[in-house]
Each structure stands twice: as C-alpha cells, then as structure tokens.
Amino acid sequence: MTAGPTGSPRTRRALLELAALAVVISGTLLVLGFLVGTPWRPLLFRDGDSLALPLILQSFAEGRPAAWVMTSQLFLFPELPVFGAAWLLTGGDPAAALAVNAVLNVVLLYGVLRMLARRLVAARHRRLRPAAALAGIAVLLALCLTEGRALNNEGALATTFLLTTYYYGAVLTGLAGLAVALGALRERRPAARPLLLVGAAVSATTLSDPLLLVQFVGPLLVVLVVLLMLALAAPRAVLVVAGTVLGAAALGAALRIPLGFLIGTDAGGYLRLPLAGTALDDLIVQFLVLKAPLIGKLEVALLGLLLLAALAVVVAGAARVARGAALDEAARARFAVCAFLPAQTAVLLVVQVFTGSSVSRYLMPIPVTATVVVIALIGAAAAHRRNAGTRLTPVVRVVAPLAAAGLVVAAVPATAAVASAAAGARSDPDAGCLERWIDGRELAGVGSFWSTRPLDLYGPASLHVQQVNFDFTVQLWMNNLSDYRDRQYSFVLADRSPDWAGLARGTLGDPSDIVACGGFDIYDYAGTDGETELNRIVQSSVEEQRRERGY
Structure with a gap:
C-alpha cells in the first residue's frame, strides 16, 4: 500500500519545518513576555533609535513632505522591508509593529541558521538540521534572559538583537552570506546565481549599514586566507568568493556617495583614536560589572565556552590537515564557521577600541555568531556516531512533540503580556x-x-x-x-x-x-x-x- 499525501516524506518534512517555526515563535514570545515586565521594556517600545522606522512609516502614511536625515545607517535593507512587514501585519500600530519586529528578527535568524545547518550537518544526519538550528535559537534566547541590566550601551549583547529595529540587519546578511560562501567553497567553479544574490545583499546592506564591513567582510577574508593556507578550499573558489564580497561591498560603499544628503554623519565621524585607551578601560569595567552577578557569570561562561569550543575545532582541524588527513565537506564547513567566530570577535574588539567606542551594542554580532558554533558542534557530534540522526528513538518521538506543544501553550499568556505592553506603550x-x-x-x-x-x-x-x-x-x-x-x-x-x-x-x-x-x-x-x-x-x-x- 502506498502512503497517502499526508504521509509522504515531503509532507512530513513540511510539517516538521512548520512545527520548528512554531517553536521558534513561541520561544521568542516567552522571552519577550518576560522582558516586557522588566526594565528592558522601554528599549523595545520607546528607544529613540528604534523609533526611526515607525516614525518614517507614520510620516509616509500621513503624507508629510519627506526630508529625512539618518545617521551613518540608513535602515534601507533589510531593516525597512522587515519593519514594513511588521507594520502591515499590525495595521500600522507602531508599538505592536515593534513587538512583531522583535519576533521577525528571531524568525529570520532561524531561517539563516537552517541555511547554515545544511552545510554544517552532513546529509546522512539531515533530520538533525532543524533541531540544530533550534538549539542555536535556544542559546540566543537564553543569553537574552541572562542580561539583567537594562543598559543597551553598557553590557547588553544578545538583547540588542532581539529588541531593536537596527543592527540586526548586518548580522543576518553576514551569516546568510557565510552560508552561501560555504556552499561556493565546495566547488572549484562556484555557481553564479547564489553568489549574485549574496552580492546584491552585501551591496544593499553596505549601502545601508557600513558596519557590515567589520562584522562580516573583514572576518570572512581572514577565514578565506586560513582556508587557502591549509588547502581546504580551491584557490579559484576562494578568489571568486572574496572578489564577489569585496566587489559588492565596494559597490555599496560607492552608492552611499550620491545619498550623502540622507547621512547625518559618515563613518569617519566614529573614528576617535585618541580615546582608544579610555575605550579599553571602559570595556574592561563593563566586563567586570557584567560577570559580577550569578546570571552574568552564566552569560560570560556560555559565550566563553562556545568561543573555546570554536578554537578547539579550528586547532583540531588544522592538526588533522597537518597529519595529511582529509576533511569532508561538512567538516571543512565546520572548520570555517568555527574560525569565523574568533576572527569576528578579534576584529570587532580591535575596531571597538581603536575607534574609541565603549558602546557594547557594537559587539552584538558575537553572541549571534556563537549560535552557529552550536550547530557546528552538533554536526561534529553526529559525525562521530555512525548512524546518529538517522532514526529517532521512541523516547524522542514522544517527548519532542510534547515539549513543543507545551512551549506553544506556554506562549499564550506571554503573547497576552506582550500585547498588553504594546497597548500600554502610548500611555505615559x-x-x-x-x-x-x-x-x-x-x-x-x-x-x-x-x-x-x-x-x-x-x-x-x-x-x-x-x-x-x-x-x-x-x-x-x-x-x-x-x-x-x-x-x-x-x-x-x-x-x-x-x-x-x-x-x-x-x-x-x-x-x-x-x-x-x-x-x-x-x-x-x-x-x-x-x-x-x-x-x-x-x-x-x-x-x-x-x-x-x-x-
């Protein structure tokens, strides 16, 4: 007897993906429901920077003449389309749109993590891919809960990604670009279409936010050099990927020139080398304050362990190559993403200090990229078990759906709390x-x-x-x-x-x-x-x- 349509493998995969998406949304709403009852609430609904996009759309809706001036960031891509979707979904209610935007931030990250999971978890363990991406999301949301001090500029990292309408765009573009780059590096002659798409995204994001250059372009170039030195990628593929990303970033930077009337201050306005010593001192103080409470120690410990794990994967991979052992495609991809996290961390810290900045939100990409290392570790663990992920145990078959259903049910009162907070945002x-x-x-x-x-x-x-x-x-x-x-x-x-x-x-x-x-x-x-x-x-x-x- 043949299986009916509802029992086909394609249908089962679609249902699994929908269930995973429901878990992501429910988990995000649970965390949001908690945070809107804490001092973090004003950052979501009343933060001056985050209000730029609702003010823009409100101005357009009212038909006011447009003569906007932004900062060095223009919010054109992907922030404006994402918030525009939230605006439409909520009927133009600014506070509700800000809450929906927070959920969309995490949903989009999950989509990017699924792209990366295809590269980091081998095909024979494909059933683990949704779970691996969910594990990455769980780590990010857990990090948000560890940040008890509602100070966006002084110690906040993961919470900035969740609660704001800015900065997350460059991170998402960078990680999506990393996923495409991993696919291109598998081939001696990379396919043109994915690279053209990522090139367009890099150009649009650089036009909108030049922070992409230090958050993604710089660290990626470091990783490409390492891969080339260890012969883990074909030289032609490395040159094509590097050329695409650099060319796209240069195009995006050039397109900012005719849009100078929109830019409140150019990137040069952030360069304050004489303040480097002060910035370093401030970052050290912030770190000490952050890890003082127990919950802060948990955040520091989790990020530190993921960074050390990434370095361990890189060292182990380099040692295997030095012994003449070959790495399969998934192992090479895991090596690359694990090299990307320390490279990105180093670049961001150096730029942070030498620009004289002590604002912690510029380091937000670090915990988000750390979620990719979680996927890499799951992929590596699966690779060490002959048939890991090919069959689900009876316990997992029962517990996983029950846990997912429980999470969805628990999200109902959390959703009500978020809706109530959004409704009360107008009353001050x-x-x-x-x-x-x-x-x-x-x-x-x-x-x-x-x-x-x-x-x-x-x-x-x-x-x-x-x-x-x-x-x-x-x-x-x-x-x-x-x-x-x-x-x-x-x-x-x-x-x-x-x-x-x-x-x-x-x-x-x-x-x-x-x-x-x-x-x-x-x-x-x-x-x-x-x-x-x-x-x-x-x-x-x-x-x-x-x-x-x-x-």
Whole structure:
C-alpha cells in the first residue's frame, strides 16, 4: 500500500519545518513576555533609535513632505522591508509593529541558521538540521534572559538583537552570506546565481549599514586566507568568493556617495583614536560589572565556552590537515564557521577600541555568531556516531512533540503580556501631563532626542515637539527636516539629566512659566524674548541644513 499525501516524506518534512517555526515563535514570545515586565521594556517600545522606522512609516502614511536625515545607517535593507512587514501585519500600530519586529528578527535568524545547518550537518544526519538550528535559537534566547541590566550601551549583547529595529540587519546578511560562501567553497567553479544574490545583499546592506564591513567582510577574508593556507578550499573558489564580497561591498560603499544628503554623519565621524585607551578601560569595567552577578557569570561562561569550543575545532582541524588527513565537506564547513567566530570577535574588539567606542551594542554580532558554533558542534557530534540522526528513538518521538506543544501553550499568556505592553506603550504619565497642559492649543516645542521621539510617535496629531541640540539648533538624527518648518516654537521640554533647564535659561533667558511633568519640566516661553530667540535659532539652522542637503 502506498502512503497517502499526508504521509509522504515531503509532507512530513513540511510539517516538521512548520512545527520548528512554531517553536521558534513561541520561544521568542516567552522571552519577550518576560522582558516586557522588566526594565528592558522601554528599549523595545520607546528607544529613540528604534523609533526611526515607525516614525518614517507614520510620516509616509500621513503624507508629510519627506526630508529625512539618518545617521551613518540608513535602515534601507533589510531593516525597512522587515519593519514594513511588521507594520502591515499590525495595521500600522507602531508599538505592536515593534513587538512583531522583535519576533521577525528571531524568525529570520532561524531561517539563516537552517541555511547554515545544511552545510554544517552532513546529509546522512539531515533530520538533525532543524533541531540544530533550534538549539542555536535556544542559546540566543537564553543569553537574552541572562542580561539583567537594562543598559543597551553598557553590557547588553544578545538583547540588542532581539529588541531593536537596527543592527540586526548586518548580522543576518553576514551569516546568510557565510552560508552561501560555504556552499561556493565546495566547488572549484562556484555557481553564479547564489553568489549574485549574496552580492546584491552585501551591496544593499553596505549601502545601508557600513558596519557590515567589520562584522562580516573583514572576518570572512581572514577565514578565506586560513582556508587557502591549509588547502581546504580551491584557490579559484576562494578568489571568486572574496572578489564577489569585496566587489559588492565596494559597490555599496560607492552608492552611499550620491545619498550623502540622507547621512547625518559618515563613518569617519566614529573614528576617535585618541580615546582608544579610555575605550579599553571602559570595556574592561563593563566586563567586570557584567560577570559580577550569578546570571552574568552564566552569560560570560556560555559565550566563553562556545568561543573555546570554536578554537578547539579550528586547532583540531588544522592538526588533522597537518597529519595529511582529509576533511569532508561538512567538516571543512565546520572548520570555517568555527574560525569565523574568533576572527569576528578579534576584529570587532580591535575596531571597538581603536575607534574609541565603549558602546557594547557594537559587539552584538558575537553572541549571534556563537549560535552557529552550536550547530557546528552538533554536526561534529553526529559525525562521530555512525548512524546518529538517522532514526529517532521512541523516547524522542514522544517527548519532542510534547515539549513543543507545551512551549506553544506556554506562549499564550506571554503573547497576552506582550500585547498588553504594546497597548500600554502610548500611555505615559509625562506625555499625559504635557497633553493636559497643551489642552488642544496649537503649540509647538523642542526638547532632547530621548524625550521628543516617543512623544512624536505616540502623541496626538496636535502635539508638535522636535529634537534639538544643546544649542537649540535642529538635531538631524533619524528625523524629518520638513517637520521643523512652518512652526512657531514656544516651549522647551527641560530634561533633568543632562540639565536642560540650565541650557534653556542660558540661551533663552527665564521662561514665563514652568510646569513640572515628572521626567521633564515644561519651560513656557510664549510671549517672551526667549520665544523669539528660540524660533530664530531653530529656523536659521533649518534653512542652513536645507541648503546644505539640497532639500
């Protein structure tokens, strides 16, 4: 008797993949449900950088003139398409879209890990591939739970990948490019189509985020040199892969030139060599603070073990080659990805120090790449067992579906917690205080980057607040220059840290009234000389930027 359609191998594989995807989504929602009940919640819903994409789409939806200026990152690919999908799925609800974007980050990573699992786990153990990719996701989510200090710039690593709408794009492109490179290196004459696709992705991502150069291109070149030295890849294949990646990155960098009017600061603005010593000291302090609590020790231990395991695979592989032993395709791929993690770690740390940066989020690729090492270790373990992964034991056949079902069920209340947090993102006591003070009047004001952006995104249409620098000139940093024009600014949102009250009094004089609103005070300059001076500074800087950028 032949099996029916539902019993065909193809159908079973499809059901297995759908089940794995359900596990990924459920696990991510469980972690999100926990994190939105901690101090990490503002990073997801109110972080100034993450709000760039919802502000852009909200501006487009409202038909406002577009004169956007970003940072060195443009968020064009893949961040904008991914968040656009989240925006459509949630009907344009910005907070809900931010939560969905977090889930999509992990789902896309799972897809990339599945690509890598095809290279790292031999074909005879193909049933292990979904489980290996799931193990990588589990490690990443576990690392997110170990980061108890809700400080995105001081010790946060894995959580940055999960909770933000930026930086993850270069990591995903890099790992997808690594998977394609592993496939190309198997052949003496690599197929053109996969390399063209990865070249297009590298170009688009470099155009959007030059961090790809240090997160992926640099470490990949190091690995290619090692593979060439050990004769683990054909010279022609190495040259083709290196040429494709370098050429694509150069094209992406060149395409940034005509888009200079969109770039708030170029990559050179981040080079601060005199601060290298300070950056090194800060990173050491962050490491010591990170590992002080028990949960921090777990994160450091897990990442350290994965890094040591990667180095062990590299050393063992090099020793086998030195003895004249041959490595099969999967073993060569495992050698390459295990060499990639220490290469990437070294490149990122060197760049971090010599650019004078002490911001830990730039090291976020390290824990994400470490998940690939998990897959490599599973593939290596399977290779040491003659028939590993070819048959599932009765215990696994029973326990695995039950565990997956339990995870899906447990995700239901977590999903409700995330939805509740998203619904509550609009309600903020400080914002409510400001709205009551405005009371329907057509007023406009200015404030810091951190105070104004959530108000701009979640506030009513009658609320007009724009971000400015300490000298009250326009601050063009992931915002729309056209939003400053045709406004009469009459108040300042004076944050407590840093002291915007002192800045306001020093530049604009004494206000006519001060209203306390918790996190900030409203300095009302209506009818004073300070109002005239504020508008002179803002509008003159608007016109200067408009001429400089051609808007």
